[in-house]
Amino acid sequence: MTPDNSTPMMQLLAPDGTYGVPAQYAKYGEIIDSLGEDQLKTFYRDMARIRRFDIEAIALQRQGQLGLWVPAIGQEGAQIGSGYAVGPNDHIFPSYREHGVAITHGVELMSILKMMRGVNHGGWNPEETRYHLYSIVLGAQVLHAVGYAMGVKFDGRVGTGDKDSDLAVISYFGDGATAEGDVSESLLFAAVYEAPIVFFVQNNQWAISSPVEQVTKVPLYMRGSGFGVPGMRVDGNDVLACYAATKLHMDEAREGAGPYLIEALTYRIGAHTTSDDPSKYRDESEVEYWKARDPIPRFETFLRRQGIEDSFFEDVKQAGDELAADIREQTFALTTPPLENIFDFVYSESHPDIVQQRAWLKAYEESMGSHE
Amino acid sequence: MAIAKALNAGLQKAMQDDPKVLMFGEDVAQLGGVFRVTEGLHKEFGDSRVFNTPIAESGIVGTAIGLAMRGYRPVTEIQFDGFVFPAFNQITTQLAKLTSRSEGFLQMPVVIRIPYGGGIGAVEHHSESPEAYFAHTPGLRIVTPSNPNDAYWMIQEAIKSPDPVIIFEPKRRYWQKGPVNLDIAPMPLHSARLMREGTDVTLLAYGPMVTTALQAAELGAEEGISIEVIDLRSLSPIDYPTLFASANKTGRVVMVHEAPTNVSLSSEIAARITENCFYSLEAPVLRVGGFDTPYPPAKLEEAYLPDADRILEAVDRSMAY
Ligand SMILES: Cc1ncc(C[n+]2csc(CCOP(=O)(O)OP(=O)(O)O)c2C)c(N)n1
Ligand SMILES: [Mg+2]
Numbered sequence: 003m004t005p006d007n008s009t010p011m012m013q014l015l016a017p018d019g020t021y022g023v024p025a026q027y028a029k030y031g032e033i034i035d036s037l038g039e040d041q042l043k044t045f046y047r048d049m050a051r052i053r054r055f056d057i058e059a060i061a062l063q064r065q066g067q068l069g070l071w072v073p074a075i076g077q078e079g080a081q082i083g084s085g086y087a088v089g090p091n092d093h094i095f096p097s098y099r100e101h102g103v104a105i106t107h108g109v110e111l112m113s114i115l116k117m118m119r120g121v122n123h124g125g126w127n128p129e130e131t132r133y134h135l136y137s138i139v140l141g142a143q144v145l146h147a148v149g150y151a152m153g154v155k156f157d158g159r160v161g162t163g164d165k166d167s168d169l170a171v172i173s174y175f176g177d178g179a180t181a182e183g184d185v186s187e188s189l190l191f192a193a194v195y196e197a198p199i200v201f202f203v204q205n206n207q208w209a210i211s212s213p214v215e216q217v218t219k220v221p222l223y224m225r226g227s228g229f230g231v232p233g234m235r236v237d238g239n240d241v242l243a244c245y246a247a248t249k250l251h252m253d254e255a256r257e258g259a260g261p262y263l264i265e266a267l268t269y270r271i272g273a274h275t276t277s278d279d280p281s282k283y284r285d286e287s288e289v290e291y292w293k294a295r296d297p298i299p300r301f302e303t304f305l306r307r308q309g310i311e312d313s314f315f316e317d318v319k320q321a322g323d324e325l326a327a328d329i330r331e332q333t334f335a336l337t338t339p340p341l342e343n344i345f346d347f348v349y350s351e352s353h354p355d356i357v358q359q360r361a362w363l364k365a366y367e368e369s370m371g372s373h374e
Numbered sequence: 375m376a377i378a379k380a381l382n383a384g385l386q387k388a389m390q391d392d393p394k395v396l397m398f399g400e401d402v403a404q405l406g407g408v409f410r411v412t413e414g415l416h417k418e419f420g421d422s423r424v425f426n427t428p429i430a431e432s433g434i435v436g437t438a439i440g441l442a443m444r445g446y447r448p449v450t451e452i453q454f455d456g457f458v459f460p461a462f463n464q465i466t467t468q469l470a471k472l473t474s475r476s477e478g479f480l481q482m483p484v485v486i487r488i489p490y491g492g493g494i495g496a497v498e499h500h501s502e503s504p505e506a507y508f509a510h511t512p513g514l515r516i517v518t519p520s521n522p523n524d525a526y527w528m529i530q531e532a533i534k535s536p537d538p539v540i541i542f543e544p545k546r547r548y549w550q551k552g553p554v555n556l557d558i559a560p561m562p563l564h565s566a567r568l569m570r571e572g573t574d575v576t577l578l579a580y581g582p583m584v585t586t587a588l589q590a591a592e593l594g595a596e597e598g599i600s601i602e603v604i605d606l607r608s609l610s611p612i613d614y615p616t617l618f619a620s621a622n623k624t625g626r627v628v629m630v631h632e633a634p635t636n637v638s639l640s641s642e643i644a645a646r647i648t649e650n651c652f653y654s655l656e657a658p659v660l661r662v663g664g665f666d667t668p669y670p671p672a673k674l675e676e677a678y679l680p681d682a683d684r685i686l687e688a689v690d691r692s693m694a695y
Binding site: 151153184191353354355 | 476537
């Protein structure tokens with residue numbers, strides 16, 4: 003889409019890699035100032051890692067190893083930047099494209115591949131990772147995030163000043179999902195109960211084939227204002243802006259400032275999923291426009307200007323290839339669980355219909371003999 | 375004690391026993407809910423445990439899910455049966471599935487209270503019986519009390535369950551009184567109860583229709599028909615062993631509920647009884663329910679809802695086989 007220059011947007015790193023902090027964003031600039039070289043390198047390493055992972059996952063899907071793949075290509079700045087701003091006690095409620103956020107909190111990439119292969123519906127431990135399960139019903143997870151944040155507030159874990167104890171919640175969703183009633187209800191509940199939550203909207207400008215202009219009349223960062231949730235737009239392809247904005251507003255939420263909404267303006271360079279055909283609804287020239295604003299080369303330019311050497315970038319590339327080979331091997335080795343597993347967790351406590359159907363299946367399979 | 379009061383006492387006890395129990399919904403705080411089921415709880419437990427929500431049913435259930443993830447045991451009130459549908463998505467695609475989706479990492483101890491059924495002369499959407507939608511959904515547990523003693527205990531056991539429980543409260547019986555034993559739970563949450571012994575026909579009912587079924591049995595006795603009445607109490611799971619034992623004994627089964635009969639609880643139960651008690655049956659399982667129409671305007675509901683006569687008509691048909 004044509005860039006909308008009338009809307010204020012925090013950008014710290016221009017597409018050509020020039021860093022600069024406009025006066026009104028000074029407090030965000032201070033956050034970047036406090037980052038060490040290692041942290042900057044980590045941002046780059048993980049953006050490149052998740053890009054490489056995406057490319058491999060698309061290939062695995064094409065080879066029939068995955069049922070579906072949902073690429074995040076182009077959104078790495080928004081995901082890695084915001085992900086690293088989330089604190090060690092905070093909880094994350096993703097949608098279904100936040101693989102970049104997942105790696106910032108140690109979620110095994112194979113867990114995501116398993117889900118997309120079709121061997122489970124998620125299955126990682128959300129309590130342990132603090133990265134909750136993917137949510138395919140648009141907007142549904144945002145209410146869970148708000149409920150969780152309400153609980154944090156009821157627990158008295160907000161604004162105590164104890165940094166080891168206080169926590170906040172971040173919920174991710176897309177431009178398309180903002181139309182869901184659950185998102186509006188989430189904004190309202192968060193405001194009414196002053197919940198410690200940041201709503202992180204990745205406006206990648208497309209909801210499958212629907213451009214964002216078709217689903218909103220005002221910029222999305224303003225969507226919360228009528229509910230009492232202030233917001234800002236950041237350049238979602240600027241990993242530093244995404245980090246600084248998320249860091250500041252998660253910190254504030256933890257300190258008791260209530261909810262906040264961040265709209266990260268980014269672009270979905272790839273298809274919606276491997277089942278999609280974007281040539282049906284958008285011009286290649288638009289994609290080219292946004293490729294020139296890709297978050298990764300921009301950050302590379304910045305790092306090189308900081309004096310980071312070639313060898314670092316070469317190591318990152320090699321690590322990416324190793325990761326790709328590794329997940330390829332692991333994906334091929336994935337086994338399909340037995341059908342009887344579907345009965346395991348329908349209920350936490352025994353349910354007679356489940357007991358009966360499990361027994362029936364077992365007897366049926368035995369009567370048919372082994373198919374192994 | 376009346377059913378509404380028994381629910382209130384049960385809620386109060388659960389909230390006293392476990393500080394993680396929360397009660398929220400529309401108008402449940404100072405007002406005590408439109409049926410006063412939560413009366414006094416806000417006063418006793420304060421804003422942080424009993425609170426009004428915005429009028430947004432999906433928001434109520436969706437945030438309850440998040441609170442359960444945070445270790446709370448939320449009890450939510452949906453103001454009326456006809457207003458549960460904005461929450462249908464959260465209940466069926468999220469609440470019911472999260473334990474399975476997470477392979478057991480998440481438990482969902484959420485209770486949804488829904489006053490249901492007709493007979494109170496209300497405007498549209500205040501008299502419905504949507505239980506079949508939920509009983510159809512794997513992952514949910516559904517119970518419905520017919521008397522104060524069950525109401526008092528069911529609400530407490532529902533709150534203790536690690537699984538989501540919907541408790542359908544028979545709103546026209548809220549003011550019906552009966553004894554409550556405050557010391558001993560009558561029976562497990564998901565068991566059916568034999569309400570009246572009989573030998574000729576088994577009459578199955580639940581929620582508001584149990585009272586009606588007992589009236590029919592009384593009238594039947596005067597006509598010389600011995601009707602056995604069973605209160606299902608639980609709609610998911612259903613206590614089939616109790617149902618089958620009675621069906622095998624009498625050989626004739628009539629089932630009654632307010633909900634339309636098409637693809638209803640009685641459809642499923644008729645199928646199961648046919649499958650499991652085929653050689654004992656003297657007649658097909660017959661069903662008495664609401665008609666397959668939208669719930670009618672209040673002036674017509676008395677004629678629309680099953681009553682003792684409609685039940686006895688079905689009993690007579692069963693006896694004629
Ligand atoms: C409730 C619901 N309706 C429809 C869909 C089908 N669907 C999946 S993704 C999608 C578009 C979502 O767009 P957006 O929120 O912008 O996220 P993005 O895919 O761009 O990351 C749609 C319509 C769904 N998953 N859930
Ligand atoms: Mg989008």
